Amino acid sequence: MQLTFKPYTLNLKHQFTLAQSSRSTTPVVLTKIEYENYVGYGEASMPPYLGESHETVIKFLSKVNLKQFKDPFQLSDILEYVDKIAPKNTAAKAAVDIALHDLLGKIMNKAWYQIWGFAREKAPLTTYTIGIDSEEVIRQKVKEAEPYKIIKVKLGRDNDKEIIKIIRSVTDKPIAVDVNQGWKDWQKALDMIYWLEEQNTLFVEQPMPKEMIDDMALLTDESPLPTFADEAVQGIDDVLKTRGVYSGINIKLMKCGGMRNAREMLSIARALNMQVMLGCMTETSCAVSAAAQLAPAVDFADLDGNLLITNDPFAGVQVINGKALALKQAGIGVELKDNEFWDGSNK
Numbered sequence: 474m475q476l477t478f479k480p481y482t483l484n485l486k487h488q489f490t491l492a493q494s495s496r497s498t499t500p501v502v503l504t505k506i507e508y509e510n511y512v513g514y515g516e517a518s519m520p521p522y523l524g525e526s527h528e529t530v531i532k533f534l535s536k537v538n539l540k541q542f543k544d545p546f547q548l549s550d551i552l553e554y555v556d557k558i559a560p561k562n563t564a565a566k567a568a569v570d571i572a573l574h575d576l577l578g579k580i581m582n583k584a585w586y587q588i589w590g591f592a593r594e595k596a597p598l599t600t601y602t603i604g605i606d607s608e609e610v611i612r613q614k615v616k617e618a619e620p621y622k623i624i625k626v627k628l629g630r631d632n633d634k635e636i637i638k639i640i641r642s643v644t645d646k647p648i649a650v651d652v653n654q655g656w657k658d659w660q661k662a663l664d665m666i667y668w669l670e671e672q673n674t675l676f677v678e679q680p681m682p683k684e685m686i687d688d689m690a691l692l693t694d695e696s697p698l699p700t701f702a703d704e705a706v707q708g709i710d711d712v713l714k715t716r717g718v719y720s721g722i723n724i725k726l727m728k729c730g731g732m733r734n735a736r737e738m739l740s741i742a743r744a745l746n747m748q749v750m751l752g753c754m755t756e757t758s759c760a761v762s763a764a765a766q767l768a769p770a771v772d773f774a775d776l777d778g779n780l781l782i783t784n785d786p787f788a789g790v791q792v793i794n795g796k797a798l799a800l801k802q803a804g805i806g807v808e809l810k811d812n813e814f815w816d817g818s819n820k
Protein backbone atom coordinates (compact mmCIF):
# COMPACT_ATOMS: atom_id res chain seq x y z
CA MET A 474 0.00 0.00 0.00
CA GLN A 475 1.22 3.45 -0.92
CA LEU A 476 0.07 6.68 0.74
CA THR A 477 0.46 10.02 -1.04
CA PHE A 478 -0.94 13.39 -0.07
CA LYS A 479 -1.61 16.84 -1.46
CA PRO A 480 -2.02 20.11 0.49
CA TYR A 481 -4.87 22.25 -0.82
CA THR A 482 -6.68 25.42 0.23
CA LEU A 483 -10.44 25.69 0.16
CA ASN A 484 -12.04 29.01 -0.71
CA LEU A 485 -15.22 29.74 1.22
CA LYS A 486 -18.27 31.17 -0.51
CA HIS A 487 -18.79 33.53 2.39
CA GLN A 488 -16.48 34.70 5.12
CA PHE A 489 -17.29 32.32 7.96
CA THR A 490 -18.01 34.07 11.25
CA LEU A 491 -18.35 32.25 14.57
CA ALA A 492 -18.75 33.63 18.07
CA GLN A 493 -14.96 34.01 18.40
CA SER A 494 -13.44 34.16 14.91
CA SER A 495 -13.80 34.85 11.20
CA ARG A 496 -12.08 33.44 8.09
CA SER A 497 -12.39 33.02 4.29
CA THR A 498 -10.20 29.96 3.55
CA THR A 499 -9.63 26.55 5.13
CA PRO A 500 -6.44 24.49 4.66
CA VAL A 501 -6.93 20.79 3.84
CA VAL A 502 -4.66 17.91 2.90
CA LEU A 503 -6.03 15.32 0.49
CA THR A 504 -4.76 11.76 0.69
CA LYS A 505 -4.63 8.82 -1.65
CA ILE A 506 -3.89 5.18 -0.78
CA GLU A 507 -3.07 2.90 -3.70
CA TYR A 508 -3.17 -0.88 -3.55
CA GLU A 509 -3.05 -3.13 -6.61
CA ASN A 510 -5.47 -1.46 -9.05
CA TYR A 511 -7.49 0.32 -6.37
CA VAL A 512 -7.31 3.92 -5.18
CA GLY A 513 -8.88 5.24 -1.96
CA TYR A 514 -9.25 8.96 -1.25
CA GLY A 515 -9.18 10.74 2.08
CA GLU A 516 -8.96 14.22 3.53
CA ALA A 517 -7.80 16.20 6.55
CA SER A 518 -9.56 19.53 7.09
CA MET A 519 -7.91 21.95 9.51
CA PRO A 520 -10.06 24.81 10.75
CA PRO A 521 -7.74 26.88 12.98
CA TYR A 522 -9.39 25.98 16.31
CA LEU A 523 -8.44 22.30 15.86
CA GLY A 524 -4.76 23.23 16.16
CA GLU A 525 -3.63 21.48 12.99
CA SER A 526 -2.22 23.07 9.83
CA HIS A 527 -0.74 22.12 6.47
CA GLU A 528 2.63 21.83 8.24
CA THR A 529 1.50 19.57 11.10
CA VAL A 530 -0.52 17.27 8.83
CA ILE A 531 2.29 16.94 6.29
CA LYS A 532 4.73 16.23 9.12
CA PHE A 533 2.43 13.52 10.49
CA LEU A 534 1.61 11.91 7.13
CA SER A 535 5.33 11.84 6.22
CA LYS A 536 5.82 9.42 9.12
CA VAL A 537 3.07 7.02 7.99
CA ASN A 538 4.58 3.97 6.32
CA LEU A 539 1.82 1.78 4.91
CA LYS A 540 4.24 -0.28 2.83
CA GLN A 541 4.81 -2.51 5.87
CA PHE A 542 1.19 -3.74 5.62
CA LYS A 543 0.51 -6.35 2.98
CA ASP A 544 -3.24 -6.63 3.57
CA PRO A 545 -5.48 -3.51 3.62
CA PHE A 546 -8.16 -5.55 5.46
CA GLN A 547 -5.96 -5.38 8.58
CA LEU A 548 -7.86 -2.16 9.23
CA SER A 549 -7.57 -2.33 13.02
CA ASP A 550 -3.83 -3.01 13.04
CA ILE A 551 -3.16 -0.33 10.46
CA LEU A 552 -5.20 2.36 12.21
CA GLU A 553 -3.77 1.46 15.62
CA TYR A 554 -0.29 1.85 14.14
CA VAL A 555 -1.28 5.24 12.68
CA ASP A 556 -2.82 6.35 15.98
CA LYS A 557 0.38 5.58 17.88
CA ILE A 558 2.64 7.63 15.59
CA ALA A 559 1.83 10.77 17.60
CA PRO A 560 -0.89 11.96 20.00
CA LYS A 561 -3.73 14.19 18.75
CA ASN A 562 -3.35 15.01 15.00
CA THR A 563 -6.92 13.76 14.58
CA ALA A 564 -7.44 15.40 11.17
CA ALA A 565 -4.25 13.83 9.83
CA LYS A 566 -5.35 10.46 11.22
CA ALA A 567 -8.79 10.90 9.67
CA ALA A 568 -7.14 11.48 6.29
CA VAL A 569 -5.56 8.02 6.48
CA ASP A 570 -8.66 6.37 7.95
CA ILE A 571 -10.99 7.76 5.25
CA ALA A 572 -8.68 6.80 2.37
CA LEU A 573 -8.33 3.29 3.80
CA HIS A 574 -12.10 2.91 4.17
CA ASP A 575 -12.60 4.17 0.62
CA LEU A 576 -10.04 1.66 -0.61
CA LEU A 577 -11.60 -1.28 1.28
CA GLY A 578 -15.11 -0.40 0.14
CA LYS A 579 -13.91 -0.32 -3.45
CA ILE A 580 -12.21 -3.71 -3.08
CA MET A 581 -15.45 -5.14 -1.61
CA ASN A 582 -17.48 -3.19 -4.20
CA LYS A 583 -19.80 -1.90 -1.47
CA ALA A 584 -20.52 1.52 -0.01
CA TRP A 585 -19.80 1.83 3.71
CA TYR A 586 -23.43 2.46 4.60
CA GLN A 587 -24.06 -1.00 3.11
CA ILE A 588 -21.14 -2.61 4.89
CA TRP A 589 -22.40 -1.10 8.16
CA GLY A 590 -25.91 -2.27 7.37
CA PHE A 591 -27.68 1.10 7.07
CA ALA A 592 -30.43 2.08 4.64
CA ARG A 593 -29.12 5.13 2.77
CA GLU A 594 -32.49 6.89 2.57
CA LYS A 595 -32.94 6.85 6.35
CA ALA A 596 -30.54 9.77 6.66
CA PRO A 597 -32.18 12.73 8.44
CA LEU A 598 -32.59 16.12 6.76
CA THR A 599 -29.35 18.04 6.69
CA THR A 600 -28.98 21.53 8.08
CA TYR A 601 -27.42 24.35 6.08
CA THR A 602 -25.30 26.77 8.09
CA ILE A 603 -25.62 30.50 7.92
CA GLY A 604 -22.81 32.45 9.62
CA ILE A 605 -23.24 35.65 11.61
CA ASP A 606 -23.47 38.55 9.15
CA SER A 607 -25.21 41.77 8.11
CA GLU A 608 -28.98 41.75 7.61
CA GLU A 609 -28.62 42.01 3.84
CA VAL A 610 -26.19 39.08 3.63
CA ILE A 611 -28.31 36.94 5.98
CA ARG A 612 -31.33 37.48 3.72
CA GLN A 613 -29.26 36.48 0.69
CA LYS A 614 -27.92 33.37 2.45
CA VAL A 615 -31.42 32.24 3.43
CA LYS A 616 -32.35 32.43 -0.25
CA GLU A 617 -29.29 30.35 -1.18
CA ALA A 618 -30.44 27.79 1.37
CA GLU A 619 -33.58 27.11 -0.69
CA PRO A 620 -32.91 23.33 -1.21
CA TYR A 621 -32.45 22.75 2.52
CA LYS A 622 -35.28 22.22 4.95
CA ILE A 623 -33.44 23.14 8.16
CA ILE A 624 -31.30 26.23 8.62
CA LYS A 625 -28.47 26.20 11.14
CA VAL A 626 -27.64 29.51 12.71
CA LYS A 627 -24.46 30.48 14.51
CA LEU A 628 -25.31 32.46 17.63
CA GLY A 629 -23.36 33.47 20.73
CA ARG A 630 -23.02 37.23 20.38
CA ASP A 631 -25.16 39.98 21.87
CA ASN A 632 -27.48 40.24 18.84
CA ASP A 633 -28.83 36.67 18.86
CA LYS A 634 -32.52 37.61 18.89
CA GLU A 635 -32.01 40.14 16.09
CA ILE A 636 -30.42 37.47 13.89
CA ILE A 637 -33.27 35.02 14.50
CA LYS A 638 -35.84 37.75 13.83
CA ILE A 639 -34.19 38.56 10.49
CA ILE A 640 -34.24 34.88 9.54
CA ARG A 641 -37.85 34.56 10.66
CA SER A 642 -38.78 37.56 8.50
CA VAL A 643 -37.54 35.63 5.45
CA THR A 644 -38.43 31.99 6.17
CA ASP A 645 -40.45 29.82 8.55
CA LYS A 646 -38.24 26.74 8.09
CA PRO A 647 -37.16 25.05 11.32
CA ILE A 648 -33.82 26.21 12.60
CA ALA A 649 -30.99 24.61 14.55
CA VAL A 650 -28.75 26.77 16.68
CA ASP A 651 -25.01 26.49 17.31
CA VAL A 652 -23.78 28.82 20.04
CA ASN A 653 -20.11 27.70 19.91
CA GLN A 654 -19.80 28.15 23.72
CA GLY A 655 -20.99 31.74 23.46
CA TRP A 656 -23.46 31.88 26.38
CA LYS A 657 -21.76 32.24 29.77
CA ASP A 658 -24.81 32.79 31.98
CA TRP A 659 -26.98 29.79 32.82
CA GLN A 660 -30.25 31.68 33.39
CA LYS A 661 -29.86 33.79 30.25
CA ALA A 662 -29.10 30.64 28.29
CA LEU A 663 -32.25 28.96 29.55
CA ASP A 664 -34.39 32.04 28.81
CA MET A 665 -32.90 32.16 25.33
CA ILE A 666 -33.63 28.46 24.72
CA TYR A 667 -37.27 28.95 25.76
CA TRP A 668 -37.48 31.91 23.38
CA LEU A 669 -35.85 29.86 20.60
CA GLU A 670 -38.32 27.05 21.14
CA GLU A 671 -41.12 29.47 20.28
CA GLN A 672 -39.23 30.29 17.07
CA ASN A 673 -39.43 26.68 15.87
CA THR A 674 -35.90 25.65 16.85
CA LEU A 675 -34.97 21.95 16.83
CA PHE A 676 -31.88 21.84 19.04
CA VAL A 677 -29.11 23.90 20.59
CA GLU A 678 -25.48 22.98 20.02
CA GLN A 679 -22.74 23.76 22.55
CA PRO A 680 -24.63 26.58 24.27
CA MET A 681 -22.10 27.14 27.06
CA PRO A 682 -18.32 26.87 27.44
CA LYS A 683 -17.30 23.22 27.63
CA GLU A 684 -15.66 23.80 31.03
CA MET A 685 -18.98 24.85 32.64
CA ILE A 686 -20.05 21.28 33.16
CA ASP A 687 -22.36 21.74 36.16
CA ASP A 688 -24.19 24.68 34.60
CA MET A 689 -24.46 22.77 31.36
CA ALA A 690 -25.94 19.70 33.07
CA LEU A 691 -28.51 21.90 34.80
CA LEU A 692 -29.30 23.65 31.52
CA THR A 693 -29.89 20.34 29.72
CA ASP A 694 -32.09 19.23 32.60
CA GLU A 695 -34.30 22.31 32.32
CA SER A 696 -34.09 22.83 28.57
CA PRO A 697 -37.19 22.23 26.44
CA LEU A 698 -34.86 21.58 23.47
CA PRO A 699 -32.17 18.90 23.16
CA THR A 700 -28.61 20.13 23.75
CA PHE A 701 -25.63 18.79 21.83
CA ALA A 702 -21.96 18.70 22.78
CA ASP A 703 -19.60 19.73 20.01
CA GLU A 704 -16.50 21.46 21.41
CA ALA A 705 -16.98 19.34 24.57
CA VAL A 706 -16.66 16.04 22.73
CA GLN A 707 -13.70 15.28 20.51
CA GLY A 708 -13.08 11.55 20.40
CA ILE A 709 -14.17 8.22 21.82
CA ASP A 710 -12.81 9.00 25.30
CA ASP A 711 -15.07 12.04 25.71
CA VAL A 712 -18.45 10.44 25.04
CA LEU A 713 -18.98 9.03 28.52
CA LYS A 714 -18.20 12.44 30.08
CA THR A 715 -21.10 14.04 28.22
CA ARG A 716 -23.67 11.69 29.72
CA GLY A 717 -26.07 13.67 31.91
CA VAL A 718 -24.51 16.93 30.71
CA TYR A 719 -25.90 17.09 27.16
CA SER A 720 -28.78 15.36 25.39
CA GLY A 721 -26.48 14.24 22.62
CA ILE A 722 -23.12 14.50 20.90
CA ASN A 723 -21.96 15.95 17.61
CA ILE A 724 -19.63 13.48 15.89
CA LYS A 725 -17.18 14.86 13.33
CA LEU A 726 -14.59 12.78 11.50
CA MET A 727 -11.90 15.46 11.90
CA LYS A 728 -12.34 15.58 15.66
CA CYS A 729 -12.39 11.85 16.31
CA GLY A 730 -9.84 10.62 13.76
CA GLY A 731 -12.07 9.12 11.09
CA MET A 732 -14.85 6.71 10.19
CA ARG A 733 -13.83 3.86 12.45
CA ASN A 734 -13.87 5.99 15.59
CA ALA A 735 -17.03 7.79 14.49
CA ARG A 736 -18.84 4.47 14.17
CA GLU A 737 -17.66 3.51 17.64
CA MET A 738 -18.76 6.84 19.15
CA LEU A 739 -22.20 6.27 17.68
CA SER A 740 -22.43 2.90 19.42
CA ILE A 741 -21.27 4.32 22.76
CA ALA A 742 -23.73 7.23 22.58
CA ARG A 743 -26.60 4.85 21.78
CA ALA A 744 -25.61 2.59 24.68
CA LEU A 745 -25.82 5.69 26.90
CA ASN A 746 -29.27 6.48 25.47
CA MET A 747 -28.01 9.74 23.98
CA GLN A 748 -28.89 11.45 20.74
CA VAL A 749 -26.36 11.77 17.94
CA MET A 750 -25.76 14.40 15.33
CA LEU A 751 -23.22 14.17 12.57
CA GLY A 752 -21.25 17.27 11.67
CA CYS A 753 -18.37 18.29 9.45
CA MET A 754 -15.85 21.07 8.91
CA THR A 755 -15.60 23.15 5.79
CA GLU A 756 -14.18 20.35 3.71
CA THR A 757 -14.48 18.87 0.23
CA SER A 758 -17.05 16.30 -0.89
CA CYS A 759 -14.46 13.68 0.03
CA ALA A 760 -14.71 13.96 3.83
CA VAL A 761 -18.40 14.90 3.72
CA SER A 762 -19.17 11.78 1.64
CA ALA A 763 -17.27 9.70 4.18
CA ALA A 764 -19.39 11.16 7.00
CA ALA A 765 -22.57 10.65 4.97
CA GLN A 766 -22.02 6.88 5.19
CA LEU A 767 -22.99 7.12 8.87
CA ALA A 768 -25.88 9.55 8.35
CA PRO A 769 -28.69 6.94 8.22
CA ALA A 770 -27.93 6.05 11.86
CA VAL A 771 -28.06 9.56 13.41
CA ASP A 772 -30.80 11.92 14.60
CA PHE A 773 -29.53 15.12 12.98
CA ALA A 774 -27.13 15.68 10.10
CA ASP A 775 -25.14 18.84 9.55
CA LEU A 776 -23.35 17.86 6.36
CA ASP A 777 -22.97 21.06 4.39
CA GLY A 778 -19.18 21.61 4.46
CA ASN A 779 -18.72 20.93 0.75
CA LEU A 780 -21.54 23.33 -0.13
CA LEU A 781 -19.81 26.26 1.54
CA ILE A 782 -16.72 26.15 -0.72
CA THR A 783 -16.10 27.24 -4.33
CA ASN A 784 -13.26 24.89 -5.37
CA ASP A 785 -14.32 21.32 -4.54
CA PRO A 786 -12.09 18.92 -6.52
CA PHE A 787 -14.42 15.97 -5.77
CA ALA A 788 -17.95 14.99 -6.75
CA GLY A 789 -19.79 12.91 -4.17
CA VAL A 790 -22.55 13.36 -1.59
CA GLN A 791 -25.71 14.95 -3.01
CA VAL A 792 -28.56 16.84 -1.43
CA ILE A 793 -31.84 15.15 -2.38
CA ASN A 794 -35.12 16.27 -0.78
CA GLY A 795 -33.12 18.08 1.87
CA LYS A 796 -31.03 15.04 2.80
CA ALA A 797 -27.28 14.75 2.27
CA LEU A 798 -27.10 11.29 0.70
CA ALA A 799 -23.99 9.30 -0.08
CA LEU A 800 -23.75 8.15 -3.68
CA LYS A 801 -24.65 4.54 -4.41
CA GLN A 802 -21.02 3.87 -5.17
CA ALA A 803 -18.39 1.68 -3.60
CA GLY A 804 -16.22 3.02 -0.79
CA ILE A 805 -17.12 6.53 0.36
CA GLY A 806 -18.63 7.33 -3.05
CA VAL A 807 -16.39 10.04 -4.50
CA GLU A 808 -14.65 10.79 -7.76
CA LEU A 809 -12.14 13.44 -8.72
CA LYS A 810 -13.83 15.89 -11.11
CA ASP A 811 -10.56 16.32 -13.01
CA ASN A 812 -8.11 13.45 -13.24
CA GLU A 813 -5.26 15.90 -13.76
CA PHE A 814 -6.03 17.53 -10.42
CA TRP A 815 -3.78 15.37 -8.30
CA ASP A 816 -0.60 16.22 -10.20
CA GLY A 817 -1.52 19.85 -10.91
CA SER A 818 -0.78 22.91 -8.80
CA ASN A 819 -2.91 24.05 -5.87
CA LYS A 820 -5.42 26.46 -7.39
Ligand code: MG
Pocket residue numbers: 651653678679703704723
Ligand atom coordinates in the same frame (compact mmCIF):
# COMPACT_ATOMS: atom_id res chain seq x y z
MG1 MG B 1 -20.62 23.25 16.38
